[in-house]
Amino acid sequence: MSETAAPEGAKPKKSRLMLLIALLLPVLGAGGFYVTWSGLILAPHDGPDAPSVQVAPLADIAFVSVDPVVVALGPAADSRHLRMTAQLEVSSPHAAEVTLLLPRILDVLNSYLRAIPVTEIEDPAALTRIRAQLLRRIQIVTGEGRVRDLLVTEFILN
Template sequence: MLGGVVMAVLLGGGGFYAAWSGMILGGASDQSAEGVAPGPLTGIAFVPLETMVVSLGADSNSRHLRFTAQVEVADSAAADVTLLMPRILDVLNSYLRAVDTAAIEDPGAMAKLRAQMLRRIQIVTGEGRVRDLLITEFVLN
């Protein structure tokens, strides 16, 4: 019996030390925090889109959508994407005018709309130029 108590105390103490020192549960080590510093971001650029005010479809009772975004591009493609900006704005304007107001008001709509707009931008600019669409303003009046 005494052997069981001693064994329990030793195992309990060993478990406490292992958890306290970070051997278990992945505690942060001072060495790992010092060794890796994030490098500078390179090869990335953001091209701002002009703010768009789009009147929505016929059933919208003169409702408007105010939309602002930025396009994430490879640094080398920023000039090309800027040159194609009139086409990008045209395709977004055409798409947003065709979207039903009820679809915009849906809580899950933002992800779907963003994916649709990004795909249209990628078609206009050509594959590999545009990485992402970052929506910074999306207000329905």
């Protein structure tokens, strides 16, 4: 009888190769992580040849404070009063003109806030709609191009 024996070197070679791969892959992965994390590669270049980031200058704006508005909500409301404070973003050349028109702006704010239903005021998502409506009314009072935005800084129901 003849025994067919496999070469003894083939089996240990395969297991050594798997052991080498099992040890080498984590080391390469950890090395790749470190090189990327430390910024050696794929990091922003801050040298003299780095492209400079161009920042656009701010528009010529000013902010005009609007006096606080307090509106009584009526007996059907859970809250008794609404207190709103705002700032108007205006073009700098028109800041004096908008300041001159503040009594009319306050009248528009009071009139609109008293006219909308209490349930709409108490809705948490209503502030965006109310702000847009107020901005449009303020732009009508002041004239087109003077008021750019209405920034509500305080909107309190108490």
